[in-house]
Amino acid sequence: MDKLGHEFYPEGTLSQPLPRDPILEAQRNWERHGWQDVAEPMAAITALMRTQQILLQRAETVLKPFxxxxxxxxxxxxxxxxxxxxxxxxxxxxxxxxxxxxxxxxxxxxxxxxxxxxxxxxxxxxxxxxxxxxxxxxxxxxxxxxxxAQVFADSGFSDRDISTLIRIFSKFRREAGDFSADEPAPK
Amino acid sequence: MDKLGHEFYPEGTLSQPLPRDPILEAQRNWERHGWQDVAEPMAAITALMRTQQILLQRAETVLKPFxxxxxxxxxxxxxxxxxxxxxxxxxxxxxxxxxxxxxxxxxxxxxxxxxxxxxxxxxxxxxxxxxxxxxxxxxxxxxxxxxxAQVFADSGFSDRDISTLIRIFSKFRREAGDFSADEPAPK
DNA sequence: TCCAAACCCTTGGATATCCAAGTATATTTG
DNA sequence: CAAATATACTTGGATATCCAAGGGTTTGGA
Known part of the structure; x- marks a missing residue:
């Protein structure tokens, strides 16, 4: 379908990369409208949702043959x-x-x-x-x-970022009520 | 429906908090089965998906009256x-x-x-x-x-973590082909 | 003891997402 | 210039998720 795209950006049928980051643009819009205090959380959460979508599509692609x-x-x-x-x-x-x-x-x-x-x-x-x-x-x-092999081994996050994400999401989920146990102290 | 739960954990109809973090348990299982090299990425991605689900449900709850x-x-x-x-x-x-x-x-x-x-x-x-x-x-x-007011102002992430998430997801999305522009250097 | 409340699972209804395919219009190419 | 290709949107089909409600089972309090 796309002239280019699938070989380079295998996540779904979306078009070529945009010239600008749309989430950063949304953050700028929030700031311009006087919502400076929530512009960054908005951007972080929106980016999280998009990242989830990309990762889910990668997993679905791998699992489809099964x-x-x-x-x-x-x-x-x-x-x-x-x-x-x-x-x-x-x-x-x-x-x-x-x-x-x-x-x-x-x-x-x-x-x-x-x-x-x-x-x-x-x-x-x-x-x-x-x-x-x-x-x-x-x-x-x-x-x-x-x-x-196809998703987790090359996740697109550095080892350091992966540790950071685990820490941040663990805290978030505990506070959201997912579970109550204390984490074992990181070595 | 739940005896407790809704007042304290308003995310959906799920039950009370689990005594253990199920994602951490999954990580331990991965490690035990010889997949140490991908146990952490697996845990990070699984936690990301669960976090997205929680945040999406919060947003839907706020938007429903509209x-x-x-x-x-x-x-x-x-x-x-x-x-x-x-x-x-x-x-x-x-x-x-x-x-x-x-x-x-x-x-x-x-x-x-x-x-x-x-x-x-x-x-x-x-x-x-x-x-x-x-x-x-x-x-x-x-x-x-x-x-x-109800989702972004008290997102459940610290200011520092929000900046970290923006940085990590921005890099991830750029490498995944979402957009191609360089980010403006952080001030 | 016994009945109301809680719990477990399922069905039916609504929404969102994707893919495949079809129709219409534009662009590119020989 | 005409045919092939690409683009824009819609329709139909599949899947996942949630909520509401219903039937059966268990528990707990009066």
Missing amino acids: GLTFARYEMLALLSFARDGELAMNRASALLQVHATSVTNAVDRLEGAGLVARTKHPTDKRTTLIALTRQGRELAAAATVELN | GLTFARYEMLALLSFARDGELAMNRASALLQVHATSVTNAVDRLEGAGLVARTKHPTDKRTTLIALTRQGRELAAAATVELN
Whole structure:
């Protein structure tokens, strides 16, 4: 579609690079309109959202050949680390930080693909357990290898920036109520 | 719904804080499985995605009383800074970094709400211009006041961290091909 | 004990995003 | 100048997310 673009900028079907950073322009606009005090937070949050979009698209591109989306991959990865490869759906919802309906949706599709199986909880009839099938475990392992190699190994962030991001987001998420434990002091 | 939760952790219908950080646990799992070299990038990217989700939900909560979503708000804000309050749809697509179909979708709804109007481009018949209505301009201004006060003014990041995030994401996005200009050297 | 409240999962509805493909218009090229 | 290519927007299809509401199960207080 694009004359250039795909070879150089493989993130989606968007056009060539813009001559200016649109988020920096938005920041300047905020400052000009008298909102100096929030111009930088606005820019940081907007840039975060755009960065998330780019990274998500990279992951989806890698996972597509496996027939997986990032949401489904996250579910498989979570299960692959669970004791007995089994997890209650409400537990998955809490750990993945998504709505229960999103878990239902993902499990429906994964089950349809033969990658997970639903089981009844032995004592609590309300609860449904999810377990990886052998096929699901193998696919998760293969997909992880590719994600590691194609997305995480060359993330676009320096090692130093990665440590910084982990620190900043960890603090943010704790204050937002995601979790309550204290982090182990960095060595 | 939750016994506790909403007053203290207003981000969605998720349950109480977890005792442990699930992303840190994932990082430990990666390390245990021999992927030490990508465990930190994985954790940083996963945390970024979760942080984006939290911030997006905060923005949506603030915008809901205005009948706006974040995507529609971004379109209104962009138009409010455009020369003559008018912008070609393909330009909006480039500046907002979303697919043309997403712009069509947003403009359909904004037009239905009387907030923007489509106009024909004077010379290029392929192109459609979008313009704010008076109502749209007023709503954008009011929504911005609330977003500034309720999301950006107390973002959950320190001033220092905000500067750091802007720097890291700016570099990342430039290298990802979002834009090509050099940043003005920080004063 | 027993009934209201809480919890677990699912269904249905709304929105946003992307991709593929189609229509119309402009530009480029032979 | 005409044909091929590129661009602009829309439509249709797929997926993910959330919320609201409903049915079944468990828990806890009167």
